[in-house]
Amino acid sequence: MSELIHLSALDLRDKIANGAVSAREAVTASLQRIEAVESRVRAFITVTGEQALAQADKIDAMRSAGETLPPLAGVPVALKDNMCTRGVLTTAGSKILHNFIPPYNGTVVSRLVESGAISVGKTNLDEFAMGSSTENSGFHTTANPYDLSRVPGGSSGGSAAAVAALETPLALGSDTGGSIRQPASLCGVVGLKPTYGRVSRYGLIAYASSLDQIGPFGRTVKDCALLLNAISGHDPMDSTSTDVPVPDFAATCGESIKGMKIGIPTEYFGAGVSAEVAAAVRTAIAQLTALGAEAEECSLPSTEYALASYYIIAPAECSSNLARFDGVKYGLRSSELAGHIGLTEKSRDEGFGREVKQRIMIGTYTLSAGYYDAYYKRAQQVRTLIRKDFERAFEKYDLLVTPTAPGPAFKVGEKADPLEMKLADICTIPVNMAGLPAISVPCGMVDGLPVGLQIIGKAYDECTLFRLAHAYEQSTGWHKNSPVL
Amino acid sequence: MSDTAANVNAAETEYEPVVGMECHAELLTNSKMFCGCRNEFGGEPNTRCCPVCTGMPGALPVMNIQAVEHVMRTAIALNCSINPHAKFDRKNYYYPDLPKGYQISEYDIPIGVTGWLDIEVNGQPKRIHIRRVHLEEDTGKLFHVAGDESFVDLNRSGVPLMEIVTDFPPDIQSAEEGREYLTRLRSILTYIGVCDGKMEEGSLRCEPNVSVRPVGSNTFGTKTEIKNLNSFRSVYKGIEFETQRQAELLRKGERVVQETRGWNDTRQVTFSQRSKEGEEEYRYFPEPDLVPLHINEDWIERVRASMPELPDARRARFISEFALPPYDAGILTDTRAVADYFEETARLCGDAKTTSNWVMGDLAKLLNASGTEIGASPITPAALAEMIGLITDGTISGKIAKQLIEEMYATGGSPKTIVEEKGWKTIKDSGAVLAAVEKVFAANPNIITDIKVKGLVGKRGFLVGQVMRETQGKADPGEVNRLIDEKLAD
């Protein structure tokens, strides 16, 4: 049964659909892999084995009854623990939600259930998705499956590690400034941040509402496309989800990329990006041109302000989004009796970690009267500039190609300086600021550690992204790598 | 001028109030502001809520278009312009009854801006300028019980709330004008069906801010805001009290503290609640979970077309169409329910003035006594019209009608049936009336003499009264008069 864990989601789905493998076998293989490697990888906060098996049996019963199976029937999937799951602990990686069991399912969770995918558990993350290594998790740090002494990236480090360690073929993460793509890069898997508005945020515990977007992890581009199809589309419960048609993303994988125009923004190869990573990306670009794409250097001049303005907007929204954790309705409540204001203060002090407190304080400050114009308003203006840079570039190019992360996975504890940690997202943040789709695909190894290639697309044009990413992947075979555990 | 002289002058200064009005109206919508929960007053605590209105992690708001249109209706009724790109903002503050830690409101681009409402005090018309009409959500309720415990009820959390703020500098300059403004405003809100206007239940709340200044001055003093006013009367009394209190302080050479003051209805005084000195810090920023509202002309026109006749227009029409005195028209158009009731009844019976008298008189008295809204009156417009018809065609006398309406109110019965059962029909039989006249003449020879001999015709009324009494009020008054005149002429 252990060979099942090596299968792509697509192959596994087909085997389940034609009866070669039962959903119970698929889920059992996943649970056994988790059992075998979790003590080292620690990708999960909660594993829901019993529920997963019960759901697998339902799928198997459907097949026995001759019913048509939904598109991801029986495929195990892991969910980042900031997505609300009815009846299942949902912590957002924070002590303040150490006991929170949501009374409802987020929209993506409901859509996954409809698609037949089976959740085997909830994965680790930096607290409230704030961080790039999972070291900020209120519970534990996840290890990079390629080198257990290194971080998997973050904040969706648990989901990336679970897929890389063959615990599940698919996982969902959320990406606010790179939280899907950066860990995908560091763990050698594929990760996609869809266009803002493509996937409903209803049920995603918010970090920065105008930047957050849920997206898929897989070991192949096509697997990501399948999972994105399952979760995309307008949701009446999320006003910011867009009512646009959802194409068959998987079907576009395999189409030719001949004549496709690719821009290479020079700013993404500047200071901070390691020479090895830059070299790997350059090699990948040469490969793309060999496949028929036309690549050309270009410029996105506002890039240098992206990080600074992101760290105004995201903390501002977070300071407000996290105000609801007051110890009154759910989650951690301090046992100290201190009146209702004291109750809130004590509960928040005990429940939130350092990084979260710091961002709440920064956000509270920048939104204060007298500072709003100088910080928040100005950051929004910069955001418009960044968006315009991309618009101009996309008048000329179909896609932009950059490194995903400036370097490969770093050692746990290595980046003690919070500013240095934040530079890990320097290539991914501008994409969130502009609301665009971007994918990270493995494009090489540096000292035995994976490196990712970031491909950025036009809004709602995930299809073109998938085409290029798939063509590249199939021509190189980096996706066939897997860690030795 | 010496200090003493200044103090003497200060002690004699006359002050006038300057009043700004901030009103909150709970909107009559089917569901709450941002979720599908039922919008209804009361209910077992925490039974009308969901992940959205309890602020569950991950839950998102979705705009209630009915609420937006209610605000548009109000803006139109108050002569405001409507912002084509209204947006929503977060007002951040902590309180246990505010589940998200912020209230979704409109900060700098409200739906309605710069309008007015015309009022009339002592026959003097006055225009009260409106600064803004905006939409926000209500909070839950906090209950403190004995001991250290408090409970939160979130049934009200997320109920759509509309805020209407008068312009600065304020136009309202007396408690009377304040009350009149609120009366007119409530009337408009209930007319257009956006709010039930129940101040006692808190569905319409008014918080006046009051400052005083020497009469004739153009400056503005320090203001205080009055809360917990739950009737028109308390609004009037509150403004009046605050005016006196502040004038008193200034006359003594003391200063007014900027603060929120509560109204104690039992003692009829305001009391200090919390100081408002220093900037309030709400860290407003645009709500990222909602997209801005795009209100185009078509939409505004659709809403405008769906608007009912407003109180001022209806008052004018009642005067021209039904030839009602302005006083009657004013009272009858005060609420849409009364105006609708009157209009239906008047159309059915064809006698507007008589209808007006009954609606404003006996019916209003009966409704008041039992605390019933006119919409729930046991006497339908059709029944009242039928009763008026019975008077007009002489079937019953006006005096009997006063008994009849009480009976109708108590039993809900039809006037014809009641008159039939009780034998209240006017006695048209001249023989029976004549017998009563003769009996009264026989019993009162002195009166007859006074009239016939001494010419004291004023005493004739006594005879009429006696005959009516003899016939239990059922005699046709015309017939009674004719027979008495005949008999006196004998």
Ligand SMILES: [Zn+2]
């Ligand atoms: Zn609700």
